[in-house]
Amino acid sequence: MDARNIGLRNIEVADTKICSIDGENGKLIYRGFDILDLVNHSTFEETSYLLLFGELPSPEQLADFGRRLREARGIPEPMIKNMKNRPKRAQPMDVLQSCVAELADYDLNIDDFSKEAHTRRAITLIAKIPSIVAAWNRIRTGQHVVDPMEEGSHAANFLYMLRGVEPSAEEAKVMDICFILHAEHSFNASTFAAREISSTRASMYAAISGAVGALSGELHGGANVQVMKMLLEIGDPANVEKWVAGRLSSGGRIMGMGHAVYRTTDPRADILSRLSKAISKEKNNKWFEITERVEKATKKWMLEHKGQAIYPNVDLYSASIYYSMGIPMDLNTPIFAISRISGWASHVIEEKFAEAAPKPALYRPKAVYIGRYCGPMGCEYVPLSERKQQVA
Numbered sequence: 001m002d003a004r005n006i007g008l009r010n011i012e013v014a015d016t017k018i019c020s021i022d023g024e025n026g027k028l029i030y031r032g033f034d035i036l037d038l039v040n041h042s043t044f045e046e047t048s049y050l051l052l053f054g055e056l057p058s059p060e061q062l063a064d065f066g067r068r069l070r071e072a073r074g075i076p077e078p079m080i081k082n083m084k085n086r087p088k089r090a091q092p093m094d095v096l097q098s099c100v101a102e103l104a105d106y107d108l109n110i111d112d113f114s115k116e117a118h119t120r121r122a123i124t125l126i127a128k129i130p131s132i133v134a135a136w137n138r139i140r141t142g143q144h145v146v147d148p149m150e151e152g153s154h155a156a157n158f159l160y161m162l163r164g165v166e167p168s169a170e171e172a173k174v175m176d177i178c179f180i181l182h183a184e185h186s187f188n189a190s191t192f193a194a195r196e197i198s199s200t201r202a203s204m205y206a207a208i209s210g211a212v213g214a215l216s217g218e219l220h221g222g223a224n225v226q227v228m229k230m231l232l233e234i235g236d237p238a239n240v241e242k243w244v245a246g247r248l249s250s251g252g253r254i255m256g257m258g259h260a261v262y263r264t265t266d267p268r269a270d271i272l273s274r275l276s277k278a279i280s281k282e283k284n285n286k287w288f289e290i291t292e293r294v295e296k297a298t299k300k301w302m303l304e305h306k307g308q309a310i311y312p313n314v315d316l317y318s319a320s321i322y323y324s325m326g327i328p329m330d331l332n333t334p335i336f337a338i339s340r341i342s343g344w345a346s347h348v349i350e351e352k353f354a355e356a357a358p359k360p361a362l363y364r365p366k367a368v369y370i371g372r373y374c375g376p377m378g379c380e381y382v383p384l385s386e387r388k389q390q391v392a
């Protein structure tokens with residue numbers, strides 16, 4: 001096949017009104033609004049509304065949306081019981097993936113295929129995913145599950161359910177910004193997975209649990225865990241250049257660097273870098289300095305050895321922010337999911353209810369069949385008893 005299309009690069013598969021990315025100039029737009037404006041003026045709740053409904057809400061609409069989210073925060077008791085029966089070593093993303101699928105059991109009417117029912121499911125998932133992530137962390141560490149706050153923002157509630165104490169307004173704000181930044185990114189691998197699953201007419205829960213699985217991989221959302229592992233392994237700012245050169249010259253990748261679409265710095269990484277710098281200063285730690293040196297050393301090495309720099313993506317600076325907030329490293333990717341559910345759900349609804357032609361169809365790409373042993377066609381079937389072991 002044409003190498004330019006490997007990994008579906010450069011292939012247009014659908015129209016979308018949800019998000020636009022300018023990879024050359026580092027611009028990210030949700031429903032027509034620049035991510036920078038949303039970070040400066042909006043909240044995660046308002047951004048989620050925008051993604052789901054296509055417009056900024058009025059004060060009444062936002063208040064109603066916030067109320068619906070708060071009311072849906074609780075996790076069904078049997079789900080908590082099931083979580084308690086899991087081995088403590090279960091990975092948070094695996095627990096989240098199965099809990100999302102399990103939420104289908106509690107849907108008011110799973111046979112309701114209307115847009116309203118899908119919007120209700122989207123709100124349920126946005127509200128409950130943070131509760132599931134927090135509950136699992138508490139269960140695996142032998143602590144009691146904390147009931148959701150009746151009031152309080154989405155970000156504050158997550159931190160409260162995770163720690164059992166209310167966060168400061170500053171910490172809740174940092175989390176809120178991280179949520180806004182991670183909420184949507186067009187046809188990334190996990191969103192594509194959600195849309196592909198939806199295209200079969202599978203349920204929203206099936207689509208979102210598939211998306212959680214796709215996000216967990218280290219080339220996608222899972223990179224933010226690997227970034228923190230890298231920072232810990234490097235350990236000291238003075239070790240960065242040698243570590244990076246060693247990793248790259250042995251053919252390894254630097255996690256949090258490079259992107260399938262951006263050919264410059266990811267605009268989210270710019271904002272996260274400033275947040276990471278501020279939080280490192282406040283906590284008097286080295287994680288921002290190490291991260292920044294990783295960015296510079298990787299750019300330099302790539303330029304010198306490959307003739308082309310690579311740039312930081314959203315996962316590079318988020319790792320040190322969460323670590324500095326005392327959040328366990330393996331929750332980095334679940335936190336990404338807590339936010340990205342807004343984008344995923346919006347895409348599932350667009351996939352199922354797009355009004356304009358061309359309407360989405362069942363995804364079914366074409367593969368190039370290449371024969372392995374005997375050429376593409378005409379193989380003779382040899383009975384098992386007469387077969388010799390194939391030499392690979």
Ligand SMILES: CC(=O)SCCNC(=O)CCNC(=O)[C@H](O)C(C)(C)COP(=O)(O)OP(=O)(O)OC[C@H]1O[C@@H](n2cnc3c(N)ncnc32)[C@H](O)[C@@H]1OP(=O)(O)O
Binds near residue numbers: 188259260
């Ligand atoms: C939320 C997100 O999903 S953001 C991405 C999170 N993932 C990561 O941070 C993992 C590290 N990064 C990567 O693996 C890659 O940059 C990807 C998978 C994200 C994008 O990969 P691609 O689309 O292949 O990037 P691109 O086409 O720009 O790669 C060009 C070259 O740079 C190399 N390259 C890209 N990223 C990196 C990296 N992080 N470290 C080392 N080399 C890299 C590729 O191997 C390729 O080299 P080659 O031509 O010698 O084979």
Ligand SMILES: O=C([O-])CC(=O)C(=O)O
Binds near residue numbers: 184185189260261313
């Ligand atoms: O768009 C991508 O390929 C990955 C990404 O940055 C995201 O999902 O936020």
